[in-house]
Amino acid sequence: MKVEAKLNPSRDDIVDLFSKGLSTEAIVTIFAHCRVFYDGRAKSELGPGDRVIIIKPDGSFLIHQKEKREPVNWQPPGSSVSLDVREDKLILRSVRRKPKEILEVELIDVYLFSYFQAEDYEALALVGSEAEMADLVFKNPELIEEGFKPISKEKSIRHGIVDLLGKDKDGNIVILEFKRRRADLHAVSQLKRYVETMREEYEKVRGILVAPSLTSGARKLLKKEGLEFKKLNPPKQEKSRKGRQKTLFD
Amino acid sequence: MKVEAKLNPSRDDIVDLFSKGLSTEAIVTIFAHCRVFYDGRAKSELGPGDRVIIIKPDGSFLIHQKEKREPVNWQPPGSSVSLDVREDKLILRSVRRKPKEILEVELIDVYLFSYFQAEDYEALALVGSEAEMADLVFKNPELIEEGFKPISKEKSIRHGIVDLLGKDKDGNIVILEFKRRRADLHAVSQLKRYVETMREEYEKVRGILVAPSLTSGARKLLKKEGLEFKKLNPPKQEKSRKGRQKTLFD
DNA sequence: TATTTAATGTCGGAC
DNA sequence: GTCCGACGTTAAATA
Numbered sequence: 001m002k003v004e005a006k007l008n009p010s011r012d013d014i015v016d017l018f019s020k021g022l023s024t025e026a027i028v029t030i031f032a033h034c035r036v037f038y039d040g041r042a043k044s045e046l047g048p049g050d051r052v053i054i055i056k057p058d059g060s061f062l063i064h065q066k067e068k069r070e071p072v073n074w075q076p077p078g079s080s081v082s083l084d085v086r087e088d089k090l091i092l093r094s095v096r097r098k099p100k101e102i103l104e105v106e107l108i109d110v111y112l113f114s115y116f117q118a119e120d121y122e123a124l125a126l127v128g129s130e131a132e133m134a135d136l137v138f139k140n141p142e143l144i145e146e147g148f149k150p151i152s153k154e155k156s157i158r159h160g161i162v163d164l165l166g167k168d169k170d171g172n173i174v175i176l177e178f179k180r181r182r183a184d185l186h187a188v189s190q191l192k193r194y195v196e197t198m199r200e201e202y203e204k205v206r207g208i209l210v211a212p213s214l215t216s217g218a219r220k221l222l223k224k225e226g227l228e229f230k231k232l233n234p235p236k237q238e239k240s241r242k243g244r245q246k247t248l249f250d
Numbered sequence: 251m252k253v254e255a256k257l258n259p260s261r262d263d264i265v266d267l268f269s270k271g272l273s274t275e276a277i278v279t280i281f282a283h284c285r286v287f288y289d290g291r292a293k294s295e296l297g298p299g300d301r302v303i304i305i306k307p308d309g310s311f312l313i314h315q316k317e318k319r320e321p322v323n324w325q326p327p328g329s330s331v332s333l334d335v336r337e338d339k340l341i342l343r344s345v346r347r348k349p350k351e352i353l354e355v356e357l358i359d360v361y362l363f364s365y366f367q368a369e370d371y372e373a374l375a376l377v378g379s380e381a382e383m384a385d386l387v388f389k390n391p392e393l394i395e396e397g398f399k400p401i402s403k404e405k406s407i408r409h410g411i412v413d414l415l416g417k418d419k420d421g422n423i424v425i426l427e428f429k430r431r432r433a434d435l436h437a438v439s440q441l442k443r444y445v446e447t448m449r450e451e452y453e454k455v456r457g458i459l460v461a462p463s464l465t466s467g468a469r470k471l472l473k474k475e476g477l478e479f480k481k482l483n484p485p486k487q488e489k490s491r492k493g494r495q496k497t498l499f500d
Numbered sequence: 501t502a503t504t505t506a507a508t509g510t511c512g513g514a515c
Numbered sequence: 516g517t518c519c520g521a522c523g524t525t526a527a528a529t530a
Contacts, residue, residue, distance in 0.1 A: 003361040005255050018309055027316050029279060031253055033368040041431065041508040042378030043486045047371030052277055052304065058317040066277050066368040068310040068324050070525060073374070076319050076510070101508070111253040116281040118316040120299030123325070126447055128292030130521060156514085159471045160435055161439055161519065180521085181291065184504065189439040190520085193471075199459060215503060221409050221443075236293045291523040320510060326525075351523075380506060406529080411504065430507080434519070440505090465518055503530080511522085 005114035011090060014113055018083045021115030025057040029116065033109035036063055036073045040101025046072060048108060053092070055081055061094040061103060075103045088119065126130065128236045132178045134164050136235050137176065141166070144208065144230055158198045160190070172204040178236040179211035187211070188221045194226065254363035261340060264363055270332045271365030275307040277434045279366065283359035286313055286323045290351025290387055296322060298358060302340070302434055311344045311353060325353045378484045383428040383460065384414050386485050391416065394458065398424065410440070420452040429461035430484040437461070437472045445477065 004020070006013050021028040030053040038047040046063075051072070054062040060076035075081075075094040079101075084091045086245040134153055141148040146171025155162045164176040175198060177191040187209060195207035207227040214222065214229055222229055255271070271278040280303040286296040296313075301322070304312040311325035325331075325344040329351075334341050342355040354479050384403055391398040397419025405412045414426040425448060427441040437459055445457035457477040464472065464479055472479055 003257060005364070007253060007255060007344060016365070024424075025316075026371060027281075027314070029281075031277075031279075031364075031368075038508075040485070041377055044374050044508080047372035049372040050366065050368035051370065052279060052366060052368070054302065054314065056314070056316055057319075060317065060319045062302065062314075063278070063320065064306070064312075066275075066306055066372050067310065068306075068526080069310045069312065069321075069324055070507095070509090071319075074319055074508080076508090077317065099508090100491050111366065112255055112364060114255070114281070114364070116300065116302060116361065118281075118300035118302070120301065120315050120355040122297035122299040124294050125507065125521080126292055126294040128523075132462055154514090156519095159467060161514090163520095175445060180523085182502095184470050185443070186436070186440070186505080189443045190436070192443075193435070193439045217409060238291075290525075320522095320524090324523085326523095344511080349523090376508080378508080404528085406504090411529085413505095432518095436520080466520065498529080501530100502527090506527085508526090508527105509522105509524085511520105511524105513519090513521105515516100515518085 002117045003114065005112060006142075007112055009110055009113045014110055015083060016235045017113045017115060021055075022081070024115070026115035026117045027053040028115045029053070029059065029112075030055075030095050030107075030110060031112040032105075032107050033111075034063075035106040035108065037106075038102070038176050040096065040103075041099055044073065050111075053105060055092075055094075055186065059094075063105065069137070073103060075101065079103075087193065101163055128180065128234045130163075130178045130234065133178045133180060133232060133234050134176070137164060137178075137210065137232070138171045143232060144174075144176065144210070145169075155237055157194065157197050158200075159193055162194050162198075168206065170204075172206055173202045175205065177207070177209050178232075179209065180229050181211070182213045182215060183211040183218050183229075184215045184216050185221060188218050188225065192225055252367045253364065255362060257362055259360055259363045262337075262500045264283045264357070264360055265333060266342065267363050267365060272306075272331070274365070274367050276365035276367045277307065278305040279303070279362075279364045280305075280357075280360060281362040282355075282357050283361070284313075285356040285358065287356075288323050288352070290346065290353075291349055295325065300361075303355060305342075305344075311346070313355065320365065322355060325351065329353075378430065378486045380428045380430045380484065382415070383430060383482060383484050384426070387414060387426065387428075387460065387482070393482060394424075394426065394460070395419075407444065407447050408450075409443055412444050412448075422452075422456055423448055423452045425455065425457045427457070427459050427484075429459065431461070432443065432463045432465055433459050433461035433479075434468050435471060438468050438477065441477055442475055 059079040060072040312321040340357040441481040
């Protein structure tokens with residue numbers, strides 16, 4: 001059976017369904033009144049309340065409250081889960097080895113216990129990333145300025161990795177840092193680090209922040225540091241089909 | 251009824267339960283074979299497969315595959331969801347206003363439709379954050395060095411916000427940047443930005459990166475820039491109970 | 501609202 | 516395994 005669900009399960013039901021869900025590599029989903037304890041990189045406690053608990057076959061463990069996109073507590077993939085009875089309490093326990101982290105959920109009341117043997121062979125196809133901005137500029141250098149010549153992408157230098165390294169028409173080294181969204185102070189500091197590193201070896205080094213826009217603070221710092229800005233939006237078109245003609249839908 | 255769940259629901263069941271779940275501020279959870287389309291800051295497509303879909307009463311919308319901690323697609327809190335029939339297809343649609351983003355889930359096959367009127371008045375109590383490191387040092391300045399005098403926390407300066415500003419025993423300005431985990435190149439660049447900004451106004455300015463450890467690259471850059479490192483772990487003790495005496499369990 | 505930064509960030513890629 | 520940086524980052528605090 002691909003899916004099983006039990007409303008107001010008994011303790012035996014829970015133990016049985018948990019075991020079945022785990023052994024069949026299913027996604028286990030529980031609606032429960034529970035308490036949560038976490039200790040690891042940080043430490044937390046969450047008092048009694050109703051939450052949705054999800055345990056994935058890869059060890060991912062999520063506890064969701066009724067608000068926010070983020071789980072209130074979690075364990076990443078690779079963690080090991082078990083269901084124990086302690087002092088007459090039902091406890092879900094997930095352990096991560098490195099770093100050592102423990103998540104414990106005391107199941108006070110379980111309203112629904114379900115599992116889902118999900119079959120999924122699809123991966124997300126996404127366009128509009130920063131890497132695609134760099135690709136776009138590598139193929140169309142004139143988007144930056146006339147005479148710009150790209151040299152290398154993802155170039156590792158002493159203190160970091162430069163998105164795109166090139167030369168301008170006067171032979172100066174040009175460092176490009178791409179941001180797919182509005183660039184902030186952090187982005188300027190990053191670019192500045194690359195520029196300063198390259199200036200140790202080259203005479204004239206320019207730094208250009210390539211992004212759809214700048215925050216006010218970023219603009220000020222960029223100017224003060226003598227760095228430049230080039231407006232560019234991340235591309236969201238389909239990738240070209242290896243030379244095939246574009247269709248009406250492209 | 252706090253929880254309702256229907257296995258292999260009919261189209262009418264789905265429409266009915268969706269409406270009931272939405273109107274009662276419940277968390278709606280769906281096990282389904284589906285396709286997903288997203289367009290907004292980026293653009294993505296996900297072919298047919300089995301996923302767990304969660305819709306929260308605050309508008310958060312999560313689509314989980316059977317692996318990873320992160321949802322494969324989502325919509326953040328504040329989004330508006332609807333269930334439409336289009337060309338005989340059942341489509342869950344979530345719209346975010348700003349930035350404009352649209353998420354569409356084509357429900358090809360629904361295995362389980364459930365909702366949960368979760369009651370939850372608890373907030374997470376977490377210790378071990380970066381802010382607590384700063385608090386700790388503010389109260390125990392000798393943890394940094396003999397003679398250190400904290401002046402202000404979260405001090406806004408021209409290009410950013412300094413975690414902790416103080417003076418050393420010689421009267422020099424000291425800027426502390428805290429990291430709750432191993433500090434990297436970014437952390438050094440951040441500290442450097444603050445130090446350089448303060449040096450425009452003050453004669454002698456020291457910068458100290460306070461963290462449990464440093465990456466190798468961070469150590470090199472820190473040294474080259476004449477900045478300092480002070481090892482400190484984020485505190486994970488209970489917060490003091492408003493001056494009450496500590497108990498045996500503290 | 502825009503800005504800035506933390507996060508138990510997570511994730512992937514390069515070395 | 517460590518290091519480095521992106522992310523449709525999300526979320527909180529602040530101006």
